[in-house]
Amino acid sequence: MKHVRLRLTADGREGELHPMYGVMANADFVEYAAALNWNVTDAELSVLHYVEGDVEAFEAAVQEIDFVREYELKPAGEGEFYAYLHDDLTDAVLDLWAVGDRSGVVVVPPIEWHRDGTATISVFGPSEMIQTAIDAVPDTVSVTVEEIAGMGAIPQAVATSVTDRQREAIEAALDVGYYDVPRTGSQDDVAARLDCAPSTAAEHLQKAESKVLRSLFG
Secondary structure, eight states: OEEEEEEEEOTTOHHHHOHHHHHHHHOTTEEEEEEEEEEEETTEEEEEEEEEEOHHHHHHHHHTOTTEEEEEEEEEETTEEEEEEEEEOOHHHHHHHHHHHHHOOEEEEEEEEOTTSOEEEEEEEOHHHHHHHHHHSOTTSEEEEEEEEOGGGSHHHHHHHSOHHHHHHHHHHHHHTTTSSSOOOOHHHHHHHHTSOHHHHHHHHHHHHHHHHHHHHO
């Protein structure tokens, strides 16, 4: 079994596959976007995105796309928002989504859109199935293998590997402002929440941070 990170691009023609793909990949008002979860039924797609960028420009673009049946935007912070989109799919996108169904690989969220117009996606499965999926991608999309990793690189696997005590430490750190910028809480504050020594709190935080960072950057 392998966990493979793939990078996909239509070389600036994402809008020809689907206008919404063109927005995610090429719009100058989208700095970063990630499809967190999705559901495909018949020729329709419901997807929840996290987006960093100009929400007003994003909404204006969505309103111009006939394929979008309905949408809802929710703020997630300054310059950040969640976007629920319910789209009609084009034949080109249906062919792309069918690759996973035909090959048997498991797609691991999120699908990330980057400022260079490419998208990265993680798939999991036996080597021969992953190769079958790569070979089946339509010619309109270029695919390169970016990374071959273990299960530890999958965010959901990392979340389950963090112990209950490490999770409590992270949650306490978030509550007291330890990860705020600028920082408003200290290791002593985290230790007080956990009712333990500062050195113990620091150890819990370090181990949890190590697991998360290694999953992101190998």
